Amino acid sequence: MSKKHNFGAGPCILPQEVFEEASKAVVNFNGLSILEISHRSPEFVAVMDEARELVKELLEVPEGYTVLFLQGGASLGFLISAMNMAGATKKAGYVNTGAWSTKAIKEGKNAGLTVSEIASSEDKNFNYIPKGYGTDGFDFVHITSNNTIFGTQMKSFPASNSPLVCDMSSDIFSRKVNVADFDIIYAGAQKNLGPAGTTLYIVKESILGQSSLETIPTYLNLETHHKKDSMFNTPPVFSVYTSMLNLRHLKKNGGVAAMEEKNQAKADLLYNEIDSNPLFEGTAAKEDRSNMNVTFTLTDDSLADAWNAEWNKAGIVGLKGHRSVGGYRASMYNALELDSVKVLVNLMRDFANNNK
Numbered sequence: 001m002s003k004k005h006n007f008g009a010g011p012c013i014l015p016q017e018v019f020e021e022a023s024k025a026v027v028n029f030n031g032l033s034i035l036e037i038s039h040r041s042p043e044f045v046a047v048m049d050e051a052r053e054l055v056k057e058l059l060e061v062p063e064g065y066t067v068l069f070l071q072g073g074a075s076l077g078f079l080i081s082a083m084n085m086a087g088a089t090k091k092a093g094y095v096n097t098g099a100w101s102t103k104a105i106k107e108g109k110n111a112g113l114t115v116s117e118i119a120s121s122e123d124k125n126f127n128y129i130p131k132g133y134g135t136d137g138f139d140f141v142h143i144t145s146n147n148t149i150f151g152t153q154m155k156s157f158p159a160s161n162s163p164l165v166c167d168m169s170s171d172i173f174s175r176k177v178n179v180a181d182f183d184i185i186y187a188g189a190q191k192n193l194g195p196a197g198t199t200l201y202i203v204k205e206s207i208l209g210q211s212s213l214e215t216i217p218t219y220l221n222l223e224t225h226h227k228k229d230s231m232f233n234t235p236p237v238f239s240v241y242t243s244m245l246n247l248r249h250l251k252k253n254g255g256v257a258a259m260e261e262k263n264q265a266k267a268d269l270l271y272n273e274i275d276s277n278p279l280f281e282g283t284a285a286k287e288d289r290s291n292m293n294v295t296f297t298l299t300d301d302s303l304a305d306a307w308n309a310e311w312n313k314a315g316i317v318g319l320k321g322h323r324s325v326g327g328y329r330a331s332m333y334n335a336l337e338l339d340s341v342k343v344l345v346n347l348m349r350d351f352a353n354n355n356k
Helices: 016-027 042-058 073-085 099-110 222-227 237-252 255-276 301-313 338-354
Strands: 065-070 091-096 114-120 140-144 164-167 184-188 199-204 280-282 293-298 328-331
Touching (some): 016 237, 042 065, 065 222, 073 164, 073 199, 073 222, 091 099, 099 164, 199 222, 237 255, 255 338, 293 301, 301 338
Parallel strands (some): 091 140, 164 184
Antiparallel strands (some): 065 199, 184 199, 280 293, 293 328
């Protein structure tokens, strides 16, 4: 099979050896398929335990936090985080930086909270990260670290005077973060961690069971899952197993610090080409450009058909931009190799030379 260069923004690209090891377990995992093994078996309990411990090690999670592998994606995390963080005021502040934070705001309201949009970049189609907003007087402040659609990323996190909750779905494990700054971090697995199906939660234990809401459905209560070590109900076994394999691979290859360096090199290479190539233009504010999702457009729309033919012919997939932004989006999650970025950059350079 000819090599494809996967710049898609959706389900993740993983290292080849992780794919291979996971595929073997589908056929034989201690005499059974990983797809049929009991989640209560000692073999899978060991997988879950290792996955949780690897998260703690790789992200340097401090004492007093629990690590959970649940389901529902960030879309359920929007609601879970709001319900579990509801405090005495039932007031929540949200920073609106795009589609996902907009959905989080909706779920905060659905949780029965009084929601304040304390900052927004909607005035410029979410092409920047707002700064300099107040964080006082809330049960929590919610942020989204990386915005896949609009190509922006928080390069630093706000010094919040209220507890901080962060959706890190699309850039967790791509760079070092100080977990102690947050009360809840949640992240869908399907960008940098593993296949779709599980959602990672890193939760300060002191917030568990403290919600001021009269009732929280049992499954949506994070204390439920903490008490059961992520085994309250049948977990997404294959997704957790593959995530564990990927975390092993990350540890073996230098951990998060090494991945951050690799991701910066990929981003620098592509953004430098966009900025120097007369046929392409970035859409996000330069100081807020995402290292995960690079959004750009052609400066001459009449060349779109020719450019699309070129990158398709080169084996590049997933480069089409989201309809909210248009143009192109190169998603460069952890497992995308620098060589794939070089293929794209060389193609852009040749295209400009051929269309002077």
